[in-house]
Amino acid sequence: MIDKIVRDTADAVSGIFDGATIMISGFGEAGSPVELIHALIDHGARELTVVSNNTGSGHVGLAALIENRQVRKMICSFPRTTNSKVFPELYHKGDIELELVPQGSLAERIRAGGAGIPAFYTPASVNTPLAEGKETRVFNGQTFVLEHAIRADFSLVKCHKADRHGNLVYNKTARNFGPIMCTAAETAIVQAREVVPLGAIDPEVVVTPGIFVGRVVEVRNPADESKLVAEDRRYPW
């Protein structure tokens, strides 16, 4: 029998090793798997390379993981937001590496990683500093830059509903990087607001088919990151 449901978030992140590459879903707080990230802080794996669009807010979630010095390198498109203080401070001190990638190239590198495509050409960033040192090639008179796929050892993803096969649906714009990050990791670890019986999700509306998912944990009332930030909460609590 296939049962990808695990008991709690600690079980969900077990086996994450030092030096792992980890994709973390979310665009700002929407879709950020705060509870899984906090479990990873408790778990303690270090020297991580994290692929995520942003670098977190305040002192919870991804920002707390960075503040706890578990992240060696960030691969992202927009490492600052109004409430991001942790990453800028470490970056200025030279204590964290940054690989800045245009957002669409980041998404496509993840998609390609999940689809078995090693690299691709894109028009984004041509003639800019972000294309420096990268191969270029002309197709039909236009220059394109070569971008390489990204794969991860683990993905941490937040979704709305899941079943024991790992079929997922998401909530509104919290979907963002979740589906592609599930495809591009050896083990995709998903927190779902609700685990439902097989068949409860109409096959026509499944967004992530279960084959892409390794583990599912139910987190019934996930925190609103912005609320935690407004209350100046810090993890570990």
Place this chain on the structure above:
Amino acid sequence: MVNGDNKTGWDVQQMAQKVAMDIPDGAYVNLGIGIPEMVSGLVPEGREVIYHTENGLLGMGPVPPTGAEDPELINAGKKCVTAIPGASYFHHADSFTMIRGRHIDICVLGALQVSETGDLANWSTGEPSAIPAVGGAMDLVAGVKTIYVISKYLTKTGAPKIVKQCTYPLTGKGVVDRIYTDLAVLDVTVRGLQVRELAPGISFEYLQQNTEAKLIR
């Protein structure tokens, strides 16, 4: 210096209004963060315009009333929005397929500098102390069919933003089609920047005095 000369031109609302008037019925439009966001509220009645937001929503509606915000329904600026009837959600690779694959008709962006050949710099001043952050800007200028820039003609200190050549790191080369400023609307053409419309009280000569870029009447 503009204010000192009493050359106030259009205010931000009027600039956004000019952009909105140029968005045709049926267009798929992506709005950048900040002033470009104002455009959606100003499109004339009777035009159906569909707003795309890079974080996975086609059919973005207005800001929700207080108390009805959903932190999982946001725009590219990470502000709470709504979804109109007929809207759809999708993941990031699909969202940038719409952008890079030339499915979006118009994108409206802010600028630090625009050159006379339509080069855009809008993501970094290149200062070593700044945290570089690019978001979706480079994908948007590479893939959206028409790029409108909305920006003041001069910086707060009176330096030109319309320049012969950008000194800040580029977002894209030769990508801008039209520039909506507080003093004039300019089209990027092969011969130079064509003045399409002047704000009341602003002369062509005044515009040209404040840029080294080549302007055409």
